[in-house]
Amino acid sequence: MYSQHLLQVAAITAISSFVFANPVPLREPIDNLPRGLPLVTDEILLLDAPAFKSGEGDEWIASFRMFTHIRQIDSEIVSSALTTAIEALGIEIGNKASNVLERSKLFFAIPRSGIEADLDVVGCLSTSVGETSKTGLLEQSVGIGACVGSLKQRTISGSVPGFFKGRSFEALLFQSIPTGFGVISDVDDTIKVSHVLDKKKNLQAVFVDDHQAVNGMPELYSKLDVELGNPAWFYLTGSPYQLYPSLRKFIFDTYPKGPMITKNLTFTDFTNMFKYVADDEILGNYKITQLEKLRSFYPEKKFITIGDSTQADPEVYAEIARRYPDSIQCIFIRKVDDADNREERFITAFQGVPQSKWKLFTEPSEVMGLDVASGQCS
Incomplete structure (x- = not known):
């Protein structure tokens, strides 16, 4: 997608700025936190999921992807450092600082491993997925039953057991039959x-x-x-x-x-x-x-x-x-x-x-x- 030189410039300037701005080790998981026990500062990114039929029956399988990380408290400091680095390359930020903040913050998020999630798909069976890997990522295909109705697009509502219970996150599920x-x-x-x-x-x-x-x-x-x-x-x-x-x-x-x-x-x-x-x-x-x-x-x-x-x-x-x-x-x-x-x-x-x-x-x-x-x- 990007050229190698571009990534070197962007990553080196941003990461070097981050190291001086934030003492938290860059992107390294915090291993001494309890696995499977979310913190109140944890955040979850649930990606939209495709769903497909299982064999000849009416059962559906969804392919879920998720990223769990600790909320980046100093994200604005990181964004400011990245903005300075970008402007040093002769790129005008102008009134787009909010774009820089939004698009850079996940690059510096600290992953959380061992986190499970409960997912509820509208009209389908509820299910659980997990655990996230050391890098905070999860990719898992899970059965969600026959599902009610012929909706192509359904809402996925998620929650995480423990202290995080009740704090919900959402994505969309896209169903499609094998043909067409x-x-x-x-x-x-x-x-x-x-x-x-x-x-x-x-x-x-x-x-x-x-x-x-x-x-x-x-x-x-x-x-x-x-x-x-x-x-x-x-x-x-x-x-x-x-x-x-x-x-x-x-x-x-x-x-x-x-x-x-x-x-x-x-x-x-x-x-x-x-x-x-x-x-x-x-x-x-x-x-x-x-x-x-x-x-x-x-x-x-x-x-x-x-x-x-x-x-x-x-x-x-x-x-x-x-x-x-x-x-x-x-x-x-x-x-x-x-x-x-x-x-x-x-x-x-x-x-x-x-x-x-x-x-x-x-x-x-x-x-x-x-x-x-x-x-x-x-």
Whole structure:
């Protein structure tokens, strides 16, 4: 998603500022706290969850993801230090300091391990998930019963036993049957202007500017949503989960709603942080793993995959199409200025994939007139 140099600049300046501003060890779990016993200062980020049918019956399974951490008391101090570091790079903050605070605070949150949560999905069975790992993360698929009604979107209400009981948190659950259509979309420079290939502009887009939609993409996604009969939407991004709250709000305000899948990148991985986020091969493997998982959830769906040419989307989507040709309906790749848009790259990437299944575009209008539901992809 980001270039390696950008991450080095942003992380080094922000982290060095944080070390001087806050004596709490950066991102390290506090091991002597009781496992499974939440503190009154704990906070939980519950991500929206996809739900899929279990076998041939009426049972549903939800794939939950959660992050538990200690509330960052000095988050404004950290934000102020990060703001100073960003401005030192020649980036104007102006009246966007609140964006910097909101988008940076989870990078410095201290994780809590061993935490369990009780979840209540409207119209479905209540369930429990846990425990969170040493990095405060949990990812678990749990049965939620047959569910009442035919709601595609349900509210998940959560609470945590112990001192935290009664303090609730919420997310959405998105149900989808095994058949029909699904759309899997990248985020950065596919639907959101991120300037991935420009270090300074990328840093500004990540932490400072209001998120901006790529011109014409909201209209294209609205058209696909109608013509594909209200398909299941999934947003697969190389962004770390720390950016989830702001990205989720942007997507929900601008595009069809659906769960967003982010990378589980934590500062306990700090020595490998740059490699995990910036390396095309690692990013590609991560996306392939997540696409394989989505296909296992919905084995009979026809997927439309949408990405851009800045990193590994062409290679990733083509690989999935070669593995599961019946699962991929269309592949659309937005050509981004200054990316590797050589014809040779795409010929190599899409080797073995019928040319009728994929299309490169610069403007979304080039895709608007296609009958995607009928398999017209180019």
